[in-house]
Amino acid sequence: MDLNDRSIVLTGAGSGIGRALALQLAERSARLTLVGRRLEPLEAVAAEVRGRGGRAHVVTADLTAAGAPARVVAAAEEAFGGLDVLVNNAGNVRAGRLESLEESEVLAQVALNLTAPILLTRAALPALRAGGEGLVVNVSSGIGLVALPFYATYAATKAGVAHFGDALRRELAGEGVRVLNVYPGATSTPMMDSSRAGAEHGFEYESAEDVAAATLAGIADGSLRVVRGGQRRRDTIALDREDPAALDEVLAARKDALERAVATHSSL
Numbered sequence: 001m002d003l004n005d006r007s008i009v010l011t012g013a014g015s016g017i018g019r020a021l022a023l024q025l026a027e028r029s030a031r032l033t034l035v036g037r038r039l040e041p042l043e044a045v046a047a048e049v050r051g052r053g054g055r056a057h058v059v060t061a062d063l064t065a066a067g068a069p070a071r072v073v074a075a076a077e078e079a080f081g082g083l084d085v086l087v088n089n090a091g092n093v094r095a096g097r098l099e100s101l102e103e104s105e106v107l108a109q110v111a112l113n114l115t116a117p118i119l120l121t122r123a124a125l126p127a128l129r130a131g132g133e134g135l136v137v138n139v140s141s142g143i144g145l146v147a148l149p150f151y152a153t154y155a156a157t158k159a160g161v162a163h164f165g166d167a168l169r170r171e172l173a174g175e176g177v178r179v180l181n182v183y184p185g186a187t188s189t190p191m192m193d194s195s196r197a198g199a200e201h202g203f204e205y206e207s208a209e210d211v212a213a214a215t216l217a218g219i220a221d222g223s224l225r226v227v228r229g230g231q232r233r234r235d236t237i238a239l240d241r242e243d244p245a246a247l248d249e250v251l252a253a254r255k256d257a258l259e260r261a262v263a264t265h266s267s268l
């Protein structure tokens with residue numbers, strides 16, 4: 001897909017990967033609907049987008065709230081006369097041993113990482129179809145491919161949204177709307193500020209700009225998946241598929257250290 005001049009809804013656009021996507025899309029003269037809860041970071045990104053030649057308007061919304069999906073889609077259609085691309089990027093995380101999570105922390109992850117993208121996509125589909133060449137991008141996670149201990153809920157939501165994307169892609173085959181799943185590895189964004197897990201646990205960080213650039217390259221060449229995290233991540237994915245018990249052993253040896261490193265990891 002040629003992204004030039006497209007009308008794009010981008011959730012979680014005020015920081016991290018969403019912000020990096022917005023700025024790179026601006027250079028393609030995209031017309032962006034930037035979505036998040038806080039006005040100030042969205043306005044700052046919108047100003048940067050305009051400075052780079054793109055168009056942007058801001059919609060403040062808690063995507064887990066009733067009615068938010070319809071409101072976001074209506075705002076994009078009103079501002080730009082249609083909708084070509086939906087990027088389901090907003091996400092949250094709360095790591096730690098399952099019993100240590102509050103019920104509200106479990107529900108918050110499911111609501112934003114899984115339910116919200118499904119409902120927003122559902123709301124956007126009529127507009128995406130109407131444009132004749134639509135696209136849904138779901139930002140999952142490497143943890144959606146290889147489940148890590150102490151991320152049980154996050155892993156479930158990220159595997160869930162990826163499976164949602166795969167199923168929808170097949171459901172929409174030949175109907176003018178494509179679906180791309182993106183699986184970032186550890187990425188230097190505000191979401192990771194509270195994690196102390198590093199390369200020793202397989203968290204080899206890359207920049208949000210690199211993840212965004214790979215995502216836009218995947219869109220341009222019609223990829224079904226963009227998987228980040230380098231060769232080490234690819235090796236782990238292969239081991240998990242071919243010999244999951246062997247990966248269990250590797251992770252069991254590091255389990256206590258990983259639990260300590262991610263005990264405070266939360267973006268809620």
Ligand SMILES: NC(=O)c1ccc[n+]([C@@H]2O[C@H](COP(=O)([O-])OP(=O)(O)OC[C@H]3O[C@@H](n4cnc5c(N)ncnc54)[C@H](OP(=O)(O)O)[C@@H]3O)[C@@H](O)[C@H]2O)c1
Nearest residue numbers: 012015016017036037038062063090091141186187189191
């Ligand atoms: N960073 C990583 O290592 C990594 C790795 C794999 C996958 N990912 C995924 O990449 C995506 C982007 O994350 P990031 O790393 O860029 O994190 P981030 O900087 O924390 O960005 C998350 C964005 O989501 C928005 N958001 C949070 N709750 C929301 C809600 N209820 N309604 C609407 N917007 C909400 C936040 O803005 P407000 O607070 O203003 O709402 C924020 O702009 C997420 O789906 C994440 O799971 C990240």
